[in-house]
Amino acid sequence: MSSLFNARQNDALVETINISFGLAASLIGDMLESYVHLRVPSIHTIPIYKLHETILLQMGETTSFYATKQRFFGSFGGEVIFAFSEESGEEFTALLLRESTNSNEEVQAALLELTNILTASCIGQLSQMLEGESLFAVPDIQKISCTGSSTFHEALEYDNAIVITTALDVAEKNIQGHMFILLSNSMLEKLTQMLKKMFL
Amino acid sequence: MRAELLIDAVHIGVVVVDAELKVSTWNRWMGIHTNIPQNKAFGQSLTELFHLDEERIKTLSRRIKTTLKLGSPTFSIASAEGFLLPIPLPLSSRVNFDFMQQDITIAPYDATRVMLLIYDQTPLIESKRREAGKSKKLSIMVENATKTINKLKAAEALLVKQRDVIFRQANYDQLTGLPNRHLFQDRLNHAFKESKRSSKPLALLFLDLDNFKRINDVLGHSVGDDVLVKAAGILKEATRESDTLVRFGGDEFLVLLKDSDKDDALHVANKILKLFKPVMDFKKHTLSLSPSIGIAMFPDHANTPEELIQKADIALYTAKSRGKNQASLFSV
Numbered sequence: 001m002s003s004l005f006n007a008r009q010n011d012a013l014v015e016t017i018n019i020s021f022g023l024a025a026s027l028i029g030d031m032l033e034s035y036v037h038l039r040v041p042s043i044h045t046i047p048i049y050k051l052h053e054t055i056l057l058q059m060g061e062t063t064s065f066y067a068t069k070q071r072f073f074g075s076f077g078g079e080v081i082f083a084f085s086e087e088s089g090e091e092f093t094a095l096l097l098r099e100s101t102n103s104n105e106e107v108q109a110a111l112l113e114l115t116n117i118l119t120a121s122c123i124g125q126l127s128q129m130l131e132g133e134s135l136f137a138v139p140d141i142q143k144i145s146c147t148g149s150s151t152f153h154e155a156l157e158y159d160n161a162i163v164i165t166t167a168l169d170v171a172e173k174n175i176q177g178h179m180f181i182l183l184s185n186s187m188l189e190k191l192t193q194m195l196k197k198m199f200l
Numbered sequence: 201m202r203a204e205l206l207i208d209a210v211h212i213g214v215v216v217v218d219a220e221l222k223v224s225t226w227n228r229w230m231g232i233h234t235n236i237p238q239n240k241a242f243g244q245s246l247t248e249l250f251h252l253d254e255e256r257i258k259t260l261s262r263r264i265k266t267t268l269k270l271g272s273p274t275f276s277i278a279s280a281e282g283f284l285l286p287i288p289l290p291l292s293s294r295v296n297f298d299f300m301q302q303d304i305t306i307a308p309y310d311a312t313r314v315m316l317l318i319y320d321q322t323p324l325i326e327s328k329r330r331e332a333g334k335s336k337k338l339s340i341m342v343e344n345a346t347k348t349i350n351k352l353k354a355a356e357a358l359l360v361k362q363r364d365v366i367f368r369q370a371n372y373d374q375l376t377g378l379p380n381r382h383l384f385q386d387r388l389n390h391a392f393k394e395s396k397r398s399s400k401p402l403a404l405l406f407l408d409l410d411n412f413k414r415i416n417d418v419l420g421h422s423v424g425d426d427v428l429v430k431a432a433g434i435l436k437e438a439t440r441e442s443d444t445l446v447r448f449g450g451d452e453f454l455v456l457l458k459d460s461d462k463d464d465a466l467h468v469a470n471k472i473l474k475l476f477k478p479v480m481d482f483k484k485h486t487l488s489l490s491p492s493i494g495i496a497m498f499p500d501h502a503n504t505p506e507e508l509i510q511k512a513d514i515a516l517y518t519a520k521s522r523g524k525n526q527a528s529l530f531s532v
Contacts (some may be wrong), residue, residue, distance in 0.1 A: 023270070026269075027265075027266050027269055027270070030262065030265065030266075031262055031266075047286065082247070103396060105280060105281070105282070108279075108280035109280045109281040112275070112276070112277065112280050112281070113262075113263070113274070113276075116266070116274040116275055117266055117274070120270045120273070120274065121272075122274050124270065124271070132510035136272070136273055136275075138275050138277060138303055139275055140277070140279075141277070141280050142296075167302065174243070174332070185489065
């Protein structure tokens with residue numbers, strides 16, 4: 001898969017996110033009262049105009065999916081979108097509530113709590129490494145139909161998206177979420193410079 | 201002191217609690233919306249103040265722990281979670297909900313405490329619900345209308361099909377697929393009017409198959425039917441699409457040629473005669489098949505459609521009497 005990062009920068013980013021996910025895994029483990037392992041199987045970047053088609057591609061054969069959106073402001077600013085298939089959303093909610101559910105509200109509440117942790121830990125870690133600060137806006141969650149038109153028009157104010165597949169291994173289940181960090185060219189450049197410095 | 205004034209002035213709920221949910225700050229907004237004054241809330245647990253159920257205590261505690269560990273705010277939003285703190289709405293403002301629908305941001309306050317920022321989102325959620333209700337109603341209406349339209353379309357298609365079937369049965373010959381006497385009458389009347397208006401002549405060829413009665417009688421109706429179908433095919437081949445070719449009844453066929461003079465009519469008649477080969481095979485039988493053709497012209501030989509048919513029939517009789525397998529033009 002193509003990426004705006006070279007192989008070493010890509011590895012550095014994976015490592016950084018893995019570190020941040022260590023804390024996230026411990027918090028999610030507390031939530032689920034179970035051992036949780038968070039992995040990052042892949043990272044790549046895409047131009048922003050490919051966001052909608054990439055999300056649909058990652059969702060595979062499903063009619064609808066859950067997506068959370070959250071902006072972050074400050075010296076490191078952008079937006080995070082998390083996409084979960086209906087199946088992954090329901091599986092995670094069942095683990096949290098200890099019973100199966102297909103209630104839209106319950107799944108949305110559970111996923112929001114999960115992405116709160118993932119976003120705060122990941123963006124928090126990146127901000128810290130950039131020696132900056134990020135403030136988070138109130139997130140939003142929606143169930144989106146795969147056949148409808150794109151609901152990510154606002155994303156066009158950014159230039160790139162870092163696509164991070166996150167795998168949550170818990171109680172013999174593998175729940176996959178797809179994180180998209182939307183950044184302007186200048187923010188991406190800032191991040192690239194920071195990743196370069198990691199090897200100096 | 202100034203910070204406390206500021207906290208009391210804002211139009212959101214501000215509550216500071218520790219991990220045990222014990223309150224250390226309770227702003228004026230909270231006092232107004234919960235009817236619990238600041239002095240009574242201070243030092244109390246949210247569990248007692250709101251009579252929280254086990255699920256809510258668990259959720260709040262978990263989020264406070266997350267916030268403290270992450271050092272970063274966590275959020276719960278009304279559109280996904282309704283409410284975490286049961287704050288009753290005044291009776292006068294209850295439309296859809298008994299309790300305030302709220303966004304709550306849980307932000308770190310210090311090492312052991314967090315700040316709950318509570319936003320009343322009830323009007324927003326009510327408005328969203330109204331819109332969702334409207335669009336749901338609308339989509340149900342659209343769905344029902346689409347179903348009705350589809351049913352009507354299916355019924356219309358069936359009617360059109362039935363109408364076509366009825367039209368074909370009434371106007372076409374079942375065996376050869378050619379127009380029948382009924383449709384021909386209509387076309388002939390129409391052609392007459394057009395010919396009168398344009399002063400262009402009409403020719404009518406009246407054909408029957410020589411010895412057809414004998415074929416039918418000796419070899420049976422099945423072979424007879426095959427002969428008629430074959431004859432219809434030959435006539436189609438010999439005529440233009442703009443000509444009207446008709447099975448008039450039995451082994452009789454008519455060909456109406458618009459804008460055609462005597463020479464044109466004789467040309468078509470000869471073409472037909474040539475296409476009927478002397479020997480043809482029908483279900484293991486080899487037959488000698490030929491037509492006789494009578495030709496009449498409008499306006500030369502007739503003034504009305506009926507008269508034209510009659511004159512062509514007379515010409516056919518002449519062709520038969522002259523030895524069959526030939527064409528004859530009406531003559532007085």
